[in-house]
Amino acid sequence: MxxxxxxxxxxxxxxxxxxxxxxxxxxxxxxxxxxxxxxxxxxxxxxxxxxxxxxxxxxxxxxxxxxxxxxxxxxxxxxxxxxxxxxxxxxxxxxxxxxxxxxxxxxxxxxxxxxxxxxxxxxxxxxxxxxxxxxxxxxxxxxxxxxxxxxxxxxxxxxxxxxxxxxxxxxxxxxxxxxxxxxxxxxxxxxxxxxxxxxxxxxxxxxxxxxxxxxxxxxxxxxxxxxxxxxxxxxxxxxxxxxxxxxxxxxxxxxxxxxxxxGGKNPMLVLADADVAKAARGAVHACFSNSGQLCVSIERIYVHADVHDSFLAAFTSEVKAIRMGPGPDWDFGMGSLISAAQVERVDRHVQDAVAKGAQILTGGRRRPDLGPLFYEPTVLAGVTPDMLLAREETFGPVVAVYRAADDDEAVALANDSDFGLNGSVWSARHGEEVARRLLTGTVNVNEGYAATWASHDAPIGGMKDSGAGRRHGxxxxxxxxEPQTIAVQRLLRVAPAAGTSNRTYARIMKGAVTLMSRFPRSR
Structure with a gap:
């Protein structure tokens, strides 16, 4: 009460x-x-x-x-x-x-x-x-x-x-x-x-x-x-x-x-040398902050085969521990979705995936006991390309976890998307190297999205269908x-002087431009 x-x-x-x-x-x-x-x-x-x-x-x-x-x-x-x-x-x-x-x-x-x-x-x-x-x-x-x-x-x-x-x-x-x-x-x-x-x-x-x-x-x-x-x-x-x-x-x-x-269908890569426990905790915030209703939140996780099982166990355990609820209690990790239409979209993606063979590892249910628009944080495995969840932006508390044979496969799968807004790479030694290979406007190493978002001096935005232009920085x-250029010319005009023929002017200018071209003009 x-x-x-x-x-x-x-x-x-x-x-x-x-x-x-x-x-x-x-x-x-x-x-x-x-x-x-x-x-x-x-x-x-x-x-x-x-x-x-x-x-x-x-x-x-x-x-x-x-x-x-x-x-x-x-x-x-x-x-x-x-x-x-x-x-x-x-x-x-x-x-x-x-x-x-x-x-x-x-x-x-x-x-x-x-x-x-x-x-x-x-x-x-x-x-x-x-x-x-x-x-x-x-x-x-x-x-x-x-x-x-x-x-x-x-x-x-x-x-x-x-x-x-x-x-x-x-x-x-x-x-x-x-x-x-x-x-x-x-x-x-x-x-x-x-x-x-x-x-x-x-x-x-x-x-x-x-x-x-x-x-x-x-x-x-x-x-x-x-x-x-x-x-x-x-x-x-x-x-x-x-x-x-x-x-x-x-x-x-x-x-x-x-x-x-x-929009975004943002990938997270967990490499073989990642700290699995930290990656699992970081993924919770990356996937379920704002109930997953975040353009830069993670909806796809590709995990190196060497650490896939341990990551999946740790991540699923962390997700199950999320406290949901309405109101000002600071201990609630997830609140409500915004509208009935948003709940329907999330549930449609989950049910379509299950009907086509995906497995719900945790979540996957509406929670009317908490409020009319609550939906559990949901993790799925076995998601295939024919499912809505695989390629469409869900924009809700749902994430699919995939096994990747190696870093190259993880990068290829991450880039196989019409979207290119945000990415995340978890690694002890190779994070920045792999991050450079992702086709996304921002990439966070050992973070989900907050590191780039909060770097206000750096531009953020999307590639491909994820946007045009940048905010921040x-x-x-x-x-x-609008840039406006004003040039003040002194002494000589950039044109033939009085009494100078066009041919003479062209010879003089050729000598001048030849000389000028041999000196650097950049700052």
Whole structure:
């Protein structure tokens, strides 16, 4: 009973936090609404307006006017706003964790990982914004005569379409570098989790962000997503590969920039020299953090034949020990899934595999005794290529374990996928060498996904069907800018001087370019 009361109290706190946030949506009064429910027990968290295409147009117009003023501010003033926002995050930790859990159903630790990531992202970009935006001298056309400088100009208004699985991190972390670069933002959060994004907007405005600069529109993506793409100057999208391809085509028709992190069917390799006990514990977090609803989580594990049996026994034992449950108890290792549709997808993959001969080693069941959307952490063996689980992204607490004859076979099987987002290699001596052979945007050695994700100075993103562009690092900042080159020519024009024939000019230039070509021009 105490656990149920704790869950009810958590959801009620989330409902109270959400109560005054819907007014921040960029829509006039009188719009029809859509509801957000707590996955833990189905309780109503709140309702937000179902925005129209006209609301999207109005939001972009407001952000565009505000952006022109914002871009004119010194970078130091923009940094000060983000610095204050970071401090507000730290002050409001408990409220933020409550609302994230109430909306998404995830475990407390998974909610905290989001919170910590946003704090660190804000800190990283706030400290590096001036360095990234500063003018850079480039080699000119002619030494001494040409002074060439590269400047960085904001795109204008950036559209962000964020998913439900990380409603805090993926709603605001992509917006922060765009804001620091001088852009305005129009964000469309997922319909399952709008209130976490709205709380972030509230804190940003408390930190001093101009009211119109960052707009949020809510509603079905199919209804307002295309309208957003039709008006913004750049789009950041996180979601499925299928939807990402549609979004990319829409952006391509307008010739606007596009960056996306899409799906993954991420492999983990356990080599013969791995510490089996550590690999088994690491795999638990890599596979089942956020109930497996994580683009970079592990869904395939290839284990060297020499350690396969010992790893499988240790891993299965660790998975069986995972505590599941709803609410704010920090000891729960796994929370709820987000929706009935997600539970159905997970169960369909498991049942299809079993019907075709796979074996469930642990898990494989819904847990209505814990809540309507709970599903056990599940490990399968005997998965074959004809099964849905083998190649499609499950996006849930399910992993298949395979025996690999040697490292070469493990690498070949890992790369045999349309996806290429994240990988993991466990080895005492050969981890980095094998990691270089994986066709994924990030690879973690003796870790599942957190080492690369938390390395905010390094770019992350996908190869193949797993995405385009990168977030984090210099690349994740400069994508929100346009490079502008300004060259100031002194004394002599790059053209024939008065009284000089074209033939004479060409002879002079040939001598000059011949001489210049013999000296290095790189920095």
């Amino acid at each position: 105490a656990k149920k009361e704790g869950t009810g109290a958590l959801v009620e706190r989330g409902r109270l936090l959400a109560a005054d946030l819907s007014r921040l949506v960029a829509a006039p009064a009188g719009r029809s609404t859509q509801a957000s429910h707590a996955p833990f027990d189905g309780t109503l968290v709140g309702e937000v307006p179902a925005c129209t295409t006209g609301d999207v147009d109005a939001a972009v117009d407001l952000a565009r006017v505000a952006q022109q003023r914002w871009a004119g501010l010194p970078v130091a003033e923009r940094r000060a706003v983000i610095r204050r926002f970071r401090e507000l995050l730290l002050d409001r930790e408990q409220d933020i964790l409550d609302l994230v859990q109430a909306e998404s159903g995830k475990a407390r630790l998974s909610a905290f990982e989001e919170f910590a990531d946003v704090v660190l992202t804000a800190n990283y970009y706030e400290r590096n914004a001036e360095r990234y935006l500063g003018p850079r001298r480039r080699k000119g056309a002619a030494p001494v005569l040409t002074r060439t400088t590269e400047y960085r100009v904001p795109k204008g208004v950036v559209g962000v379409i964020s998913p439900w699985n990380y409603p805090l991190t993926l709603a605001v972390s992509d917006a922060l570098p765009a804001l620091l670069a001088g852009n305005g933002i129009v964000l469309k959060p997922d319909s399952e989790t709008p209130f976490t994004a709205l709380l972030m907007l509230k804190l940003l405005r408390e930190a001093g962000l101009p009211a119109d600069l960052f707009q949020i529109v809510t509603g079905p993506g199919t209804a307002i997503g295309p309208a957003l793409i039709a008006r913004v100057d750049f789009l950041m999208f996180t979601g499925s590969s299928q939807t990402g391809k549609t979004v990319a085509r829409q952006c391509g028709e307008r010739l606007i920039g596009f960056s996306a992190e899409l 210099r690349e994740g900042f400069l994508k929100y800018t």
